[in-house]
Amino acid sequence: MDQELSEVGTIDAALAPRLRQLKTEYDSLQNYFKIATSWLPEVGAELEEFASEGNSNSSYISRLDQGTRDLIDMLREADFRKETLDALQRSIQEGNQEEDLAQSYRASLDTYRAGYAQKTARQKYAQHAAYFDFRSRIWEVHSEGAMPPLTDMIAAEPGDDHDDNHDDDEDIVVGGTMRQFRCPLTTTLLEDPVESTVCPHAYSRAAITQYIQQAGRRGAECPAAACHAVLTLRNLSDAPGLARRVERYARQVARREELRRGAQWAGAPVLD
Ligand SMILES: [Zn+2]
Incomplete structure (x- = not known):
C-alpha cells in the first residue's frame, strides 16, 4: 500500500x-x-x-x-x-x-x-x-x-x-479474564461446565440447574462470591472450550498425584 x-x-x-x-x-x-x-x-x-x-x-x-x-x-x-x-x-x-x-x-x-x-x-x-x-x-x-x-x-x-x-x-489488563476452574456451588473442579451470559462466572451444569430451579421463577443470585447477577436457566450457555481447559488441568493434577505416589512407593522424599 x-x-x-x-x-x-x-x-x-x-x-x-x-x-x-x-x-x-x-x-x-x-x-x-x-x-x-x-x-x-x-x-x-x-x-x-x-x-x-x-x-x-x-x-x-x-x-x-x-x-x-x-x-x-x-x-x-x-x-x-x-x-x-x-x-x-x-x-x-x-x-x-x-x-x-x-x-x-x-x-x-x-x-x-x-x-x-x-x-x-x-x-x-x-x-x-x-x-x-x-x-x-x-x-x-x-x-x-x-x-x-x-x-x-x-x-x-x-x-x-x-x-x-x-x-x-499490576493486574490492569483490558479485556483479559482468568477463568475459575471450580464451581462456586460444589467447590470442586467444574463438571460439564456452563457459563453465565450475564456475569463472568461458570458452574457445573447439574449443580447450577438445581440451584436455579429451587429459586423459582424470579431467578437466583449468582453463587459466586460478591456477584449479584440474577440468573435464570436462560442465562446459561454451553462452554465446550472451558470444559477442555478444565479437563486439561485435571489431567495435570492427576499426573502430579501419580508422580507423588510413585515417589512414595520408591521411598524417595516427597517433593511438594
Ligand atoms: Zn456471577
Whole structure:
C-alpha cells in the first residue's frame, strides 16, 4: 500500500474513495490477525501439556510467544495506519492540499515506528488482552487461580522503572479474564461446565440447574462470591472450550498425584 500511495503526488478528489478502500483492507487484515491471536493460546496450552509428559517444547513455546508479540505489534501498527488514513481523508474533505501526501504518510509512520521501537516489552505487551490470554492459558495448564501480573513475567529492561510502574501495571489488563476452574456451588473442579451470559462466572451444569430451579421463577443470585447477577436457566450457555481447559488441568493434577505416589512407593522424599 505504501507503493500505491507513493505514486500519488498531489491530492485530487479521486483519492478519497481510495483511502477509504485502503482502510477497509486494513480492517480485514486485522481480522485475520485477531483470528490468529485467538488460536495461539490454545496451541500454547497443547504444547505445554505435551511438555509436561516429558517432551521438550521450550523453543516452540518461545516461538509462539514471539508470534503473539509480533501479531500485537502488527495490530497496533494497522490501527495507527487507519488513524493516519482517517486524518488524511479529513484533510482532503476540508479542502487542504498537502504538497506530498505520500511523504506525509511515510513521515508519520516513521515517527510512529521510532516511538514504538523505544518501548520496552513490558510497555508493549503487559497490558494487552491477547498477550494476557496467551500467557494465562499456558499458566492454567498447571495452576489454578490468578496468574502473577504480566509485569512480573516479562523481564525488566532499561526504561522499566519498578517503583513507578508497578502500581499502575499490576493486574490492569483490558479485556483479559482468568477463568475459575471450580464451581462456586460444589467447590470442586467444574463438571460439564456452563457459563453465565450475564456475569463472568461458570458452574457445573447439574449443580447450577438445581440451584436455579429451587429459586423459582424470579431467578437466583449468582453463587459466586460478591456477584449479584440474577440468573435464570436462560442465562446459561454451553462452554465446550472451558470444559477442555478444565479437563486439561485435571489431567495435570492427576499426573502430579501419580508422580507423588510413585515417589512414595520408591521411598524417595516427597517433593511438594
Ligand atoms: Zn456471577
